[in-house]
Amino acid sequence: MTTQYPSELRRPSRIEQLFASFVKDYGARFNGIPQQYGGYSFRFDFGQDLLERRPIFALFSVTWTLLCAIPFGLFLAAVIFTALGLVVAAVGFVLITGGSALMTYLTLLLTSIGVLGLISGGLTISVVVTFVFYRLASLTRQEGINGAYRWFEEIRLYIQQSFGFRSSIPPDTVDEETVSEVGDSSSVLEDENLNDAPDTAEANEQTSLLDHSSASNQPDADK
16 A cells, blocks of 8 residues: 655655756846846746746746747738838829829820910911012012012022021122112113104104105195
């Protein structure tokens, strides 16, 4: 028959002794922490008391806390990155929407500017063509064919000056020489007409005398 000892008198096993010594050493290390950081803390006291009274539960709590820190950290990281992703997506959506709207407005603006430019060009060409043909009609009515020639010269000189064409003779020189030549030729013609006027008068008088003499001689021949 075996003798049963009460639980107080039961000898601890080797594993229990090692674990108890580990807990004591670990608790001794925590004894200096409150003094090192300037004061006794209830948390250190509670941890030391827990290690002394319930070492297995304390070990489980510490292990579980450390292991739970991993998914908890991953959860926090996922929440943070999700929030950042939502913020970036929202900002990107706003930028894309705003950019597309801006491109639409810019396209409408450029199209409007181009159409208005074409309309302005058409109106300008219409006004210029109207003025040019009105100038042609006015000069032709006043001076005839010379007016048309003058209109053509004005258009030619304007085109040369506008597009930077250079002729061998400057336009001012051409105009002065043309005017001087026309003036000289007109003065010469007037002088010749004045000089020829007496000769023409004499020729007319001689012609009239010959006609009169022939008319007077014709009755004598009839007799």
